[in-house]
Amino acid sequence: MVSIKRLQEGGTDIIAVIGEIDASSSIELDLAIAKSVGEGFKRILVDCQALEYISSAGLGVFMSYIEELREKKIQMVLYGLKEKVANTFEILGLADLLHIRDNKSEALKLANELSV
C-alpha cells in the first residue's frame, strides 16, 4: 500500500511517497509523475523518506521516465532514501541513472543547478 502526496514549492513539484510500492501500487506512482510532467514542472523532487520498500515494478516506473525527462529537460531528484531502498536502486544500476541526494535541501540545490 502506498500513499502519494504532491506539494508545490516555488515551481518545484514535490512528490512524497509513503509506504510500499509493489506491482499494483506502482501505477499510482506512475500516475503522480505523469501528472507532474503533464503540468509542466521543470523540477520534480521525489521525497522517499517514508518509502519502506520498492519492488522491481516500482523501479520500472522511475526507469521509464529517464528518457522522457531528459528530452523535456525536466530535472528529477530523489532524496531521503532508506538504506534498503537505496540498495535496491544501487544493485539495479539505477543509482547512476537517477539523481539521488540525502535530503531535501541538497536535492533542491541540485535541481536548481541542473535546470540552469
Place this chain on the structure above:
Amino acid sequence: MLKNKAIIRLAFFGAAIAWLILLFSEITILFSSLKGLPPDVAVWLPRVMLGVYIVCLFYYYKFRIELDDSLNFTDLLWKVFATGLITTVISLVFRLLLFLLGKTALATNLIFNDIICQINLALLVNFLVAALTSWKRLILYQKSKWLLRSWALFEVIMLVVLLNDSLGIALSQYTSLFINIAIGILVLVLSANMRWVAYLNFRQKWTSLLLLLLTFFYLAYFFYTVEKSTELINEKTQAFLDYRAQLIVLVLFWFIVIYGIFSFLVILFNLPTSSVFEQKLEEVVNFQRISQSIQTEQDEESVYNILLESSVSSVFADAAWLEITGANNDRKMFTYRVTEQESKNIVDHLEKNNIKGVLDAGSEKTKNLSKHLAAMRGSRFRSILAFPIIVKEETIGTLALLKELPEGFNKEMTRIVSAFANQAGISIENFRLMEEAFQNARYKEELKIAKTVQQSLLPNRLEEDPGFQIAAFSASADEVGGDYYDTLRINDHLVALIIADVSGKGTTAAFHMSQMKGIFHSLAQQHMDPKEFMQRANQALVYCLERRSFISASYFIIDTQEKIIRYSRAGHCPVLYLKAGEKESEFLKDKGAALGMIRSKDYCNYVETNELKYAPGDIMVLFTDGITETKDSKGEEFGNEGLAAALNEMTTATAKEIEQNIIKRLYEFSGTKNLDDDYTLMTVKFTNN
C-alpha cells in the same frame, strides 16, 4: 391409469344397471298399483336403486373429473356445461316425442309418463352429480385443513341422507328441519370458498359467466320438467318414485344452485378488478424476467430493455427512457415512444429550473418530478417519475417514465418501478461479477500455461566440467515469476553461465524470459566479451521489453584453462564469493545497469567486464533477490547476511551440499513452506582439475 379406466367403466356400468332395475321395478310397482294388485317386487327397490345409481355416478365423475389434473377452472365449468347440454338434448328429444304423440292414448298413459319422468330425473341426477364433482374441485382449490374437514363432513352428511332415503325412514318434522338447517349452513359455508375466481383472467371470467348462465338454464329446465311430470303423476297415484321424497336430490340440487349463484355473482363483481390482478401477475412475471436474465444467458442490454418494458407496462406510462452511463463514460440511451431530443429537452428544462432530482446521476433518491414538468411548454408530457439504477452503490443510470396526464403516477406505481430498478441493478451487478469471475478463471488458466512454459525454459541438465562442480535450484510461487538460469559450453575450456530475473510476473514475465533464453543461446555461442554480451542483449531487448520492464542479469564465462572468470553484472544481485581457505565470503559489488534500463547506445557506459582469478576450492553462489528478500514471521529479511552465513558454515562441502544447506537455512528462517516469490540458486565450486 388402466385401473382408473376400469373403475370408470365399472361405475358407468353399475349406474346403468341400477337405473334399469329402478325403471323396471318402478313400472312394475306403478302397474300393479294401477291394477290394484300387490306388486311383484319390493316397493323399496326403486329407492335403493336410485341410491346405488347416485353412488355409482359419484364414483364415475370422481374419476372422470376430480382426479383429472389437466382440467383448469373453465374446463371444469365446461364439463358441467357439456354434461348439461347432453342431458338437456336427450330430454328435449323425449319432449319432442311427447309433442308429436299429441293427445294419443300413449301420451296420456300414466306409465309412459312415469318412464319419461324417471328418464328426466335420471338425467337431472346425472347432471347434478357431475356439477357436484366440479364444484368440489373449485371449492377445494387452495384448500386448508379446516376446509377439507368441512367438505368431508358434507360428503358424510350426504351419504347419511342417501342411506336414509334409500331405507325410507320417515323422520319427524323437527328432525328433518334440523337436518335441513344444518345442511343449509354447511352449504353456505362451503359456498364461501371462491378463491379460484381470482385466478381467472378477463376472458376466462366472461366464459365462466356464460357457462354458469347456461348451467342455470338447464337446471331450471330440468326442475320445471321433472316437477311438472311428477305433479302430473302425483295426481293419479302415490305409488311411484317421487323425487320430492328423496332428500338427497334436493340437497344436491340446492347445493349446485347456491354455489352456482355465488360463483356467478362473485365473478360478475370481480370483472372490473380482474385487470388489476392480471397486472400484478404480470409484474411478478416481469420481475422474474429481470432476475432470471442471467440464467438465460442474456446480456446487460437485454436487462435494460426488460426493465424499460416492464416499467412501462406496469405503470401504463406513455413514454419512457433509460439512460445508462457505461464504464468508459459512454452513454447509452434506451427509449420508448420518446425521441432523444424530447428527453433532452425535459432534462434541460429540469436543470434550468434548478431541480435537484434523480436526473442528475449523483442523486440516489427516487423522485416524482411531476410538479416541475407542469410548467414546461411545448411538451406533451405532464407527469414524470425518475429512478436511479444503482450498481454496487454507484448510480449507473436513470430511468424516467412519462405520462401525458398530470399527476399520473401514484405511490403504488413508484414502489413497483423502484423495485424493478433495484432488481435490474442487482442483475447487472451479478452480470459484472460473473464476468469478473470468468476473467479470473481465464487469468488463472493463463498463469498455468505460463508456469509450464517457464518451467520448460529452465535447463534439464547443467554443463559439466572436471574443473568445477555445479548445482542449481529454482522454485517459484503460485504466481509465475521470471527467474532464469542456464549454462552453455563455448569450447573445451570455456563455459558460459547466466542468471537473470525478469521484472514483473505472469505471462509477460514468462515471455520475456523466453526471449532472454534465446538471446543467451545465440550470443553465448559466439564467444564474446561479457560486456559485449550485455550490450548486444540490451540492444535486442530494447525492441521487445515493455516501457516499465527490465531484466537484471549476470553473465559469466569460466575459463578452466586459465582459471579465470570473466563476468558482467547488469543490475543483478551481486555474486557471493568465498575464497578457498578463507572463512568469510564476500559479495562482488561492481558497476552495471539492468538490461532495458537504458534503451540507447549509451548503455555501454553503464556496464563493464570484470575479471577474477580463481583457485581450486573457491565457491561462487549466484542467486536472485527472492532468496535475500525472504521474510521471517517478524518481517525481517533473510538478507545478504543470512545467505553468506549459510555458505560460510559449509566451506569444505560440495556444491550440491552447499546448495542444500542454503535452502535448508532459508526454509528454517521463513518458518513456512509456502513460497511467495521465486528462488533461484546456482552454486559453483572449483576443483583441482
